[in-house]
Amino acid sequence: MPRQSDTDISAGTLAQNHLAPEHWVRLHADYLYNYALNRLNNNELARELVQETFLAALEKSASFRGDCTERTWLTSILKHKIIDIYRKKSTGFPATDNYGTPADEPEWFDPDLNNWKKEHWPAPFSVQDDDLLYNKEFMKVLQACLSKLPPLWMSVFKLKHIDDEQTATICKQMRLSSSNFWVIIHRAKVNLRSCLQKNWI
Amino acid sequence: MKKELKTEEERIAYNCRKATFLIEKKQSAPLTGKEKMELQLHLAGCYICRVYENQSILINKMMHNFFNHAGGDAKLDDEFKMKMQKKIDQKMKNK
Numbered sequence: 001m002p003r004q005s006d007t008d009i010s011a012g013t014l015a016q017n018h019l020a021p022e023h024w025v026r027l028h029a030d031y032l033y034n035y036a037l038n039r040l041n042n043n044e045l046a047r048e049l050v051q052e053t054f055l056a057a058l059e060k061s062a063s064f065r066g067d068c069t070e071r072t073w074l075t076s077i078l079k080h081k082i083i084d085i086y087r088k089k090s091t092g093f094p095a096t097d098n099y100g101t102p103a104d105e106p107e108w109f110d111p112d113l114n115n116w117k118k119e120h121w122p123a124p125f126s127v128q129d130d131d132l133l134y135n136k137e138f139m140k141v142l143q144a145c146l147s148k149l150p151p152l153w154m155s156v157f158k159l160k161h162i163d164d165e166q167t168a169t170i171c172k173q174m175r176l177s178s179s180n181f182w183v184i185i186h187r188a189k190v191n192l193r194s195c196l197q198k199n200w201i
Numbered sequence: 202m203k204k205e206l207k208t209e210e211e212r213i214a215y216n217c218r219k220a221t222f223l224i225e226k227k228q229s230a231p232l233t234g235k236e237k238m239e240l241q242l243h244l245a246g247c248y249i250c251r252v253y254e255n256q257s258i259l260i261n262k263m264m265h266n267f268f269n270h271a272g273g274d275a276k277l278d279d280e281f282k283m284k285m286q287k288k289i290d291q292k293m294k295n296k
Contacts, residue, residue, distance in 0.1 A: 113216075
């Protein structure tokens with residue numbers, strides 16, 4: 001039997017209220033792959049997760065209520081898998097304290113006065129902020145800098161931004177107190193910003 | 202000899218560590234009245250932390266764009282896709 005052409009089945013029209021696993025790969029695989037790739041920065045893992053998502057989705061297809069599109073539903077399954085990976089990654093690494101501070105973190109601030117040490121002063125980036133927002137090269141530097149963060153910080157920081165997730169949700173997922181959460185967000189940002197300044201010329 | 206900070210105002214004016222912490226917190230949660238006042242006082246006199254604040258906001262915007270708009274145009278190879286669809290079809294049959 002010939003398959004319906006792609007134009008007949010655009011992701012939006014077919015999807016509502018109805019699951020069609022026989023079309024999943026064709027309609028959603030690349031989308032989910034990019035979603036995972038953006039968040040994990042790991043090709044192998046992204047591929048694996050797309051497959052796992054489809055198989056897990058089949059198993060719980062009974063729980064699909066049709067109140068969102070098929071793609072949204074699949075994406076939410078994938079998202080939970082990504083969060084699991086963030087959580088797993090963030091444990092079992094050497095750290096000097098509860099905040100997951102790496103031993104080689106520079107001292108950004110004066111220990112007594114708490115002001116910036118001169119060698120770490122933030123300086124304006126050479127380009128206007130608004131232009132940087134859509135600058136692909138700058139984005140690449142940001143990604144490289146993200147991957148240099150200690151695992152716990154990277155996980156927390158990504159989770160915070162992945163869907164502008166609520167603080168309380170992340171704390172629960174990562175088993176953090178809210179005060180530890182803010183400390184981590186702060187430390188991650190100070191490190192990330194400094195990395196950007198160093199590597200963006 | 203190191204400077205000694207005598208008054209509360211002086212301590213706030215010097216405390217870039219706390220100020221940058223509050224800058225982060227402010228972007229996702231409301232600050233208390235005291236925190237707001239402290240941050241305002243600090244930023245009024247600290248150009249460096251004002252630069253930090255601008256860049257911190259920029260980074261958050263970039264993260265937002267990255268996660269919410271970046272579809273990306275990477276593609277899975279056809280062989281992998283075919284195998285995957287086969288696995289799905291197989292699993293559906295066995296249901």
